[in-house]
Structures are given as C-alpha cells and as structure tokens.
Amino acid sequence: MKKMLLALSLSGALLGGSAAWAEPTPADSAVTETVVSTSSDSTIITPAEQPANIAPAEEEAQADSGDTAWVLISTALVLLMTIPGLALFYGGMVRKKNVLSTMAHSFVATAVVSIVWIVIGYSLAFSEGNAFVGGLDKLMLMGIGPSAVQGTIPEILFIVFQMTFAIITVAIISGSIAERMKFGAFITFVAFWVVLVYAPITHWVWGGGWLANDGALDFAGGTVVHINAGVAGLVAAYMLGKRMGLGRESMAPHNLTLTILGASLLWVGWFGFNAGSALGANGAASYAMIVTQVAAAAATIAWLVAEKFVRGKASVLGAVSGAVAGLVVITPAAGFVTVSGALIMGLIGGVSCFWGTTALKRLLKADDSLDAFGLHGVGGIVGAILTGVFASELIMGDAVPTDMMKQLWVQVEGVLATIAYSGILTFVILKIIDLVIGLRVSSDDERMGLDLSQHGERIE
Secondary structure (H helix, E strand, O other), X not given: OHHHHHHHHHHHHHHOOOHHHOOOOHHHHXXXXXXXXXXXXXXXXXXXXXXXXXXXXXOOXXXXXXXXXXXXXXXXXXXXXXXXXXXXXXXXOXXXXXHHHHHHHHHHHHHHHHHHHHHHHHHHHHOOEOOOOEOOXXXXXXXXXXXXXXXXXXXXXXXXHHHHHHHHHHHHHOOOOOOXXXXXXXXXXXXXXXXXXXXXXXXXXXXXXXXXXXXXXXXXXXXXXXXXXXXXXXXXXXXXXXXXXXXXXXXXXXXHXXXXXXXXXXXXXXXXXXXXXXXXXXXXXXXXXXXXXXXXXXXXHHHHHHHHHHHOOOOHHHHHHHHHHHHHHHHHHOOOOOHHHHHHHHXXXXXXXXXXXXXXXXXXXXXXXOOHHHHHHHHHHHHHHHHHHHOOHHHHHHHOOOOHHXXXXXXXXXXXXXXXXXXXXXXXXXXXXXXXXXXXXXXXHHHHOHHHHHHOOOOO
C-alpha cells in the first residue's frame, strides 16, 4: 500500500506542472490530500531511484498457439500439393515412357528448392534490402531462433511455409517442358531460377518491395506463383521446341486416374495455400477457405459447359483442369473478395483458361506440354486483374481500395512487370544452361523415353 501511495505521489509531482491538470477533479483532490497526509512518514523516492517494477515492462512478442497450429497444418497441405499432388497430376497426362521422369521433376525440385531457400532464397525475398530485392542478413537463416516471431507465428514456421510456395512454383514450370528436357538441365535451372527470379518477385509483392508499396493485392500468389511460373514455362517451351511427332503421333495421357487423384490432392491442399496465407486461425482464413471452394466449383462447371459447347463432350480431364483453373484464379483474391465475387471469378476463370489451353495455345504455337501457361499463366493474369474489381469493403474494411481504376492499374502494373521480368530472366538462364550443358535430350533419347534415357528405369 505504501508503494502505491508513493507512486501516486510521484505521478502527481511529475504531472503537477502540466496544463492538463490545472483544474483537478474532486476525486483527484481527494487522492492528492490522502497522499500528502501520508507522505510525511515515508521516504521520497526520486525518479532515478524508482524501482523498475513500478512501470509495467513491455511484453515480448510471442507466437499464438492456435495460429501456429493452423499454419503448421497449412504448410503440410501446400507441400502435399507438390508431392504427391502435382506429381500425380502431371504424371498421368504424359505418355507411359515419360511418367517417372515427369514425376521426378516435382520430387527432386522439392529437395533442391528446400536447400536453396534456406541458404539464400528466404533472405533475398523477406529480409530488408531495397525496393527490388532483399539483403543477405538472413543468409543461412542467421540469427533466427525458435523464439523469433513473424506476426503471431514463429518466424521459422513462416520460412517453411513460404518454402513450400517456392517449391510448387518451380514444379508448375515442369509441366511446360515435360518429355524432352534433360534432367540435369532442369535441376540446374531450378536452382538459379529460384534465386534470380522467384525471390526478387516475392520481395516485390510480399517482402516490402515496390509493388507492395504501390498497393498491389496478391493474397496467396496469383502474381508471385502462377503468373511467374506460367510465363517461365511458356519461355522454356519456346526454347526447347516442340516434342518429336507432335501432331503426327498420339500424345494421349497415359493414365488419367493418376491425374484425377493429383487434381483432388491439389484441391484439398489449396486450402493450405489460400486459407493458410491468412497466417492465423481466424475469420480471414475461414473466408479464404469458402471462396476457394466456391471458385473451384464454379470454374469446373464453366469449363465443362464451354467444352460441351465447343467439342460436343464434357471430359474428365476438362473437369479437373477447370477445378485447377478456378483455384488459380481465386488465389490472389482469396482474402479480399466476397463469396459472390468468388463465384463470378470462378465462372470467368473456367472459360478463360479453357480458351487459354485451346485457342490461345494454337495461336502462340508453343508446345506447352501440360498447359502450365494456359492454366496458371492465364488464370493468374485473370485472377490478378479481377482482384482489383471485386475487392470488397466487407472483407477488407478500411484497407479496401477507394479508387477501382487506380487499383486496376496497380494490378496490371504487377502483371506486366512479372511477365517482363520472369520472361527475360528465364530466357537468359536457359540460354546459358543450353550453351554449357544443353537443354534438350537427343532425338534417340526422346524416342526411347526419358524414364530410360535419363533415369534408367521404366514402368512395366
């Protein structure tokens, strides 16, 4: 009691000269009188001598256990999207002689990107640097211990979560080069591409770079992941050239059952991708989950209707492709749009990506083997732009853009910058690799199949 009275006495002395206390209230006067009457029997403590425990110490930031648990689960779900999800999705669509090599792209890329990410990728993406790229102060995750936090989760968990995004981005690219690229060339490309292309673009959008400062909206990776990967895949397809026998020989999928299983795993894993990007077990994550489901469902139906109208039949491959299209389109908008916005975006995305994998593919004359650009590139572009249209005050509150046309320009700016940077740097990286070790397997190896020629294995 004596310490409390002394603290009150000191506070009154310190604040006594302030104009704000010129007219004390009756309650204040009573307290002052009580303090004065008792202070004569007490030792006065000067500010310099005041015990540190009188003022409450600022609490150290701590991770929230609920948020941490959700992001742990989301991280596993995003990794599930690549292995086995994307590996099965792509593996089922190639010819039998190339199944193992195609699935190996996703599996081994997971290993390569994991190492590159912790060595330098995370630092370039998320440490302080400039508007273009991060610095090297977090090289090999230096100084990041288990108590370091990123928002309400451990920073080390945030690092692993973002690692899975980098992994699936390069795995998506493999769909464009399937059945004809040297395995060693692909692995070399992955290592350099993550450092030179993926990390800088991630910094632009999520690491405090220039697009973030301009106000670009990308909740879970429409620009960073899908446009980036789609454009890189298209460039790689041009540089490799078309598969031998394309248009003359059957290139029918070897096993669509694998593709359906892979697409199903992608759909489930995408909840970690989108809802996990809220970085917490909260309403934002919940809303991101429902809009993800709605967009995927709407795009599936839209694709099947478009396919029925154009080709006369609605295919199973079309259904799974439509679902992936919807998931891609909603990715940049998952934390910004309402359910009705997601429904419209899914319908538009399904039709747009169907066009991207058919008419646009013929127009571009590129052998994008498994339609990485048609699904991810086109879907990412459509989703990024529509995010500026459907961003909702109901979801974003005061953070909602007040000028739709200005926001649309910012979204287009991000799209164009990503296309230009990813396209040019991908070309440069592939060109250097081609000059050093070569990009494409020999014609004999391609006829034999990459399973045997690159790995010495085959499916019986």
